[in-house]
Amino acid sequence: MTVIYNRVALIGLGLIASSMYWAIKRHGIAHDVTGFARTVETRETARTIGLCDHVYETPQEAARDADLVVLCVPVGAMGAVAKDISGVLKAGATLSDVGSVKQHVIQSVAEHVPRNVDFIPAHPLAGTEHSGPNAGFAELFENRWCMIVPFADSNACAVTRLRSFWEAMGSKTTTIDAEHHDLVLSVTSHVPHLIAYTMVGVADDLRRITDREVIDYSAAGFRDFTRIAASDPTMWRDIFLTNKDATLEVLGRFTEELFALQRAIRTGNGEHLHDYMTRTRTIRRGIIEAGQDTDAPDFGRGVVKR
Amino acid sequence: MTVIYNRVALIGLGLIASSMYWAIKRHGIAHDVTGFARTVETRETARTIGLCDHVYETPQEAARDADLVVLCVPVGAMGAVAKDISGVLKAGATLSDVGSVKQHVIQSVAEHVPRNVDFIPAHPLAGTEHSGPNAGFAELFENRWCMIVPFADSNACAVTRLRSFWEAMGSKTTTIDAEHHDLVLSVTSHVPHLIAYTMVGVADDLRRITDREVIDYSAAGFRDFTRIAASDPTMWRDIFLTNKDATLEVLGRFTEELFALQRAIRTGNGEHLHDYMTRTRTIRRGIIEAGQDTDAPDFGRGVVKR
Numbered sequence: 001m002t003v004i005y006n007r008v009a010l011i012g013l014g015l016i017a018s019s020m021y022w023a024i025k026r027h028g029i030a031h032d033v034t035g036f037a038r039t040v041e042t043r044e045t046a047r048t049i050g051l052c053d054h055v056y057e058t059p060q061e062a063a064r065d066a067d068l069v070v071l072c073v074p075v076g077a078m079g080a081v082a083k084d085i086s087g088v089l090k091a092g093a094t095l096s097d098v099g100s101v102k103q104h105v106i107q108s109v110a111e112h113v114p115r116n117v118d119f120i121p122a123h124p125l126a127g128t129e130h131s132g133p134n135a136g137f138a139e140l141f142e143n144r145w146c147m148i149v150p151f152a153d154s155n156a157c158a159v160t161r162l163r164s165f166w167e168a169m170g171s172k173t174t175t176i177d178a179e180h181h182d183l184v185l186s187v188t189s190h191v192p193h194l195i196a197y198t199m200v201g202v203a204d205d206l207r208r209i210t211d212r213e214v215i216d217y218s219a220a221g222f223r224d225f226t227r228i229a230a231s232d233p234t235m236w237r238d239i240f241l242t243n244k245d246a247t248l249e250v251l252g253r254f255t256e257e258l259f260a261l262q263r264a265i266r267t268g269n270g271e272h273l274h275d276y277m278t279r280t281r282t283i284r285r286g287i288i289e290a291g292q293d294t295d296a297p298d299f300g301r302g303v304v305k306r
Numbered sequence: 307m308t309v310i311y312n313r314v315a316l317i318g319l320g321l322i323a324s325s326m327y328w329a330i331k332r333h334g335i336a337h338d339v340t341g342f343a344r345t346v347e348t349r350e351t352a353r354t355i356g357l358c359d360h361v362y363e364t365p366q367e368a369a370r371d372a373d374l375v376v377l378c379v380p381v382g383a384m385g386a387v388a389k390d391i392s393g394v395l396k397a398g399a400t401l402s403d404v405g406s407v408k409q410h411v412i413q414s415v416a417e418h419v420p421r422n423v424d425f426i427p428a429h430p431l432a433g434t435e436h437s438g439p440n441a442g443f444a445e446l447f448e449n450r451w452c453m454i455v456p457f458a459d460s461n462a463c464a465v466t467r468l469r470s471f472w473e474a475m476g477s478k479t480t481t482i483d484a485e486h487h488d489l490v491l492s493v494t495s496h497v498p499h500l501i502a503y504t505m506v507g508v509a510d511d512l513r514r515i516t517d518r519e520v521i522d523y524s525a526a527g528f529r530d531f532t533r534i535a536a537s538d539p540t541m542w543r544d545i546f547l548t549n550k551d552a553t554l555e556v557l558g559r560f561t562e563e564l565f566a567l568q569r570a571i572r573t574g575n576g577e578h579l580h581d582y583m584t585r586t587r588t589i590r591r592g593i594i595e596a597g598q599d600t601d602a603p604d605f606g607r608g609v610v611k612r
Contacts, residue, residue: 230590
């Protein structure tokens with residue numbers, strides 16, 4: 001129970017911000033948390049469920065006097081909201097964000113940051129397929145990585161303080177540069193999401209199969225895909241558009257590999273298929289050993305502790 | 307606790323057969339269960355863990371005197387094993403299987419079935435990413451579909467009895483024709499698996515990212531893919547090669563859709579992306595309503611009850 005920032009402002013009140021709020025309160029990380037949401041509906045929900053100590057109608061009111069301001073809006077909206085609040089940021093405050101793409105956020109936000117404010121981008125690798133203020137829970141960040149993306153000339157104290165903030169919410173933290181972040185995330189998250197969306201769309205299109213059949217007989221593979229493909233469309237649209245280069249590069253590699261496997265199927269090359277699938281098993285083993293997942297058999301039977 | 311078959315023979319002792327054994331015993335569905343496995347190692351494991359009442363060195367010994375013989379080997383091995391046991395099958399016995407592809411199994415098995423034996427293919431839609439005799443558990447089939455694939459001239463009593471057998475193990479059952487089965491499964495299972503394997507392979511290939519990074523930062527999307535891609539390579543090689551036509555057809559649709567989304571990213575067409583991802587959300591909702599999955603947020607945090 002150590003207060004790391006006196007006042008934290010959460011700009012945008014979706015899954016991530018609401019989880020941050022509950023984690024901050026549970027661990028006593030800030031005295032005071034202000035919040036802003038663009039729509040009346042979200043603000044009303046926040047007030048009803050007690051999300052944030054004060055919910056404001058404008059981002060300026062929420063950000064004023066905050067020691068840490070965290071932008072929790074879709075990546076495509078970061079620049080505009082940074083511009084809106086730039087005039088009210090307190091001297092010595094830290095401005096951060098939780099966007100899934102870092103180069104674009106830096107390009108669109110940095111120009112609006114006053115000289116006496118430390119801008120330190122960040123990205124917690126945590127989420128669920130649910131979105132909105134009601135979807136948050138205090139444990140979301142526990143044992144998950146939060147990537148901190150400082151600049152060469154960032155204030156070291158401010159970076160350390162931001163890391164402590166995320167660690168107090170249960171995260172493991174690391175630093176990474178923005179370009180590499182965007183490539184790593186395109187492989188481990190962005191392209192897998194795009195592929196899952198695509199497969200679910202194909203199932204829906206194939207008219208010889210009824211929706212009922214798709215739904216009733218959704219075996220393991222497909223059920224996992226639908227879970228992914230239920231994620232927030234606005235957030236993901238922005239991710240794909242703003243991490244365009246890495247997404248297109250990894251997609252290119254993906255289709256190249258897929259075509260090789262497709263040819264192996266067409267030509268009956270069982271050895272190629274078997275070798276490929278044997279190799280992919282080892283990555284899975286590494287993930288289990290790294291503690292990022294459990295070895296318990298799942299396939300649609302998962303039960304979640306909140 | 308109703309005995310449905312006096313003696314059941316399980317040919318092949320992997321995840322499915324071992325789960326069947328534990329379910330049969332738990333619910334008292336057969337007096338006696340015999341088993342055969344090709345390798346000494348699997349037979350020894352089976353004997354050590356008490357899998358099957360009798361484990362035999364040959365499929366003939368296991369199948370002789372059985373009222374129900376279930377082929378539980380990879381799809382590509384079904385024909386050979388059916389040929390091996392065809393001479394010993396008891397008059398009036400039922401021969402079935404658990405293969406994930408039905409047209410090919412029928413083509414390769416049917417010619418070996420004696421006239422006085424009822425051949426009724428089946429496919430339980432259940433599994434985990436683990437394989438082998440140790441991976442089985444009695445609850446695997448609970449609330450999962452088992453597809454029964456009778457022929458136009460199948461013995462109706464034998465079909466009803468086989469359905470009762472699967473229902474006694476906890477499955478829901480339905481009948482479906484072989485061609486349609488193979489198309490439905492290519493969409494809901496086979497192509498999703500191929501895609502997951504591919505994406506995991508791409509991650510491994512991309513040399514600018516270390517394996518450690520892939521593993522540590524495997525966010526939701528990718529972690530689900532690695533789980534799928536850890537499934538048994540021999541089983542899946544056979545599925546892709548034997549359900550070739552449907553797999554290639556669905557893959558064609560998939561790449562067509564993927565290219566359209568790729569173009570939307572390249573040209574910055576956010577509306578197309580947003581519309582597509584909004585549509586895929588509704589399928590997910592259908593799956594939850596159909597009771598095939600839970601609405602609890604998951605993303606790598608699933609905990610499994612065995």
